Amino acid sequence: MTASIVGAGIAPLPAGAADNVVTSRGIPIPAFYTPPSTLPAENGALIRTEPLPLALSLPGINGRLPGDATRIMYRSTDSGGGPVAVTGAYLEPAAPWLGLGPRPLVVLAPGTMGQGDQCSTSLALQHGLILGIGQEQSTVSIGYEILAIYRLLAQGIAVVQTDYIGLGTTDRLHTYINRVDSGHAVLDAARAAKALPDTSVTARSAVGLYGYSQGGGAVASAAELQSSYAPDVRLKATYAGAPPADIADVTAAIDGSELAGALGWSVNGFVQSEPDLRPLLDRHLSDTGRAVLKDLSTMCVGDALFAYGNRHSSQWTVNGESVVDIIRAEPLLRDYLGAQRVGNRKPAGIVRVATGVFDNAVPHGQARTLAVDWCRLGGDVVYAPVVLPDAGNPLLNHFGPLVTDQGTAVDWLAHRLAGLPAPSTCAILPLQP
Helix, strand or coil: CCCECCCCCCCCCCCCHHHCCEEECCEEECHHHCCCCCCCCCCCCEEEEEECCCCCCEEECCEEECEEEEEEEEEEECCCCCEEEEEEEEEEECCCCCCCCCCCEEEEECCCCECCHHHCHHHHHHHCEEEECCCCCCEEEECCCHHHHHHHHHCCCEEEEECCCCCCCCCCCCCCCCHHHHHHHHHHHHHHHHHCCCCCCCCCCCEEEEEECHHHHHHHHHHHHHHHHCCCCCEEEEEEECCCCCHHHHHHHHCCCCCCHHHHHHHHHHHHHCHHHHHHHHHHECHHHHHHHHHHCCCEHHHHHHHHCCCCHHHHECCCCCHHHHHHHCHHHHHHHHHCCCCCCCCCCEEEEEEECCCCCCCHHHHHHHHHHHHHCCCEEEEEEECCCCCCCHHHHHHHHHHHHHHHHHHHHHHHHCCCCCCCCHHHHHHCC
16 A cells, blocks of 8 residues: 655655565564654654554445544654654544534553554554464464544544554654653644544544553653643543553562563663663673563563563563562662653643552552542542452453443543533542542
8 A cells, every 4th residue: 555645845655665674573564664764843743644444344324434544654752852753543433523513532542562563553453463373473463442442433533543652663662651752642643633634623623532551651641741742732631541650660560460571661661762771771681681671572462471471570680680679779760760650740631540449460559649649739630440359360450440441431531522521539539449
């Protein structure tokens, strides 16, 4: 498929890109995902677009259901202040918007997909399942965010989904859970969607944010950064589900769990964003640990669950120290993680913070603390503890609230975008679990 170029003077696909195919764990990454050498000057500016065929769609009376999709690449700014290309997808719903005002736009920040470029959500929208079995390095990625996206489209809400910095694009590694990178990618996705021609989204369209887990942290960061980084984005409401607001707490929780592979993605991303951490990493990592981080850098979440689930980070270090031990011993790392904390700035718009009370993967306590911190800062916060039985398993305790609360979260966001008020629950938060 040939990419279309939006805007005068914007670089096309690299010359000879089709002859220089980049692969990740044996999966070819389309040439679309290779950024040009020169990027636009403005954040949110479109770099290139192309039609995106959806894996799950049905013929309707007035077109395809749930709508039409466009793959996008847009400019953002990374945590070091440099320009960066980010990919994603815009979805124009077939369903009408029945609320007041123009059709609203929701930026969906995906949950954890992995660190390999084949894991990007925009590719998952096209293929549903990315599968490479029997190759030198097998891989599997499932587009589980499709359900949330389609629920929003069914309500007549336009959706733009970001792949985040470095996930999909072949020029750098994905900076997993980096607060600034993820917040910028979310806000610039909204700008890019409004720059697309021939959509029903207008400059007056209200913007909402939706994310769970990694996505919950990304939209929480975006809500904090909006006033300083993107005041032009008309942010009205945010749903932040199971946000990893305190990375140190999350690190301690997932070490030795099914999600232990996420430790490697975090470390890989930290070192790319902050090169001063490299000597520290070299000092503590064993040869085994280096091999694990390299392996994880191309893995999707399914791959990591099978390969590194229930592993302990102490198996990857020279002296048998865990990542938590190293954080406690290294001031530079402690300071870096402290700067990644979400909850030190008042969020824009109204925010619904949802967290499972037995979530011990992205710990309930640190998510609840985020709501408390935002209330103290004068934020407009709806705190929603999700009460489910303790499944006795961190993975189930984390994903159970995603499934059970998703419909409520989508409805809540739609009502806010339609202009219906929602009272803050800050006053009763001390009484809630």
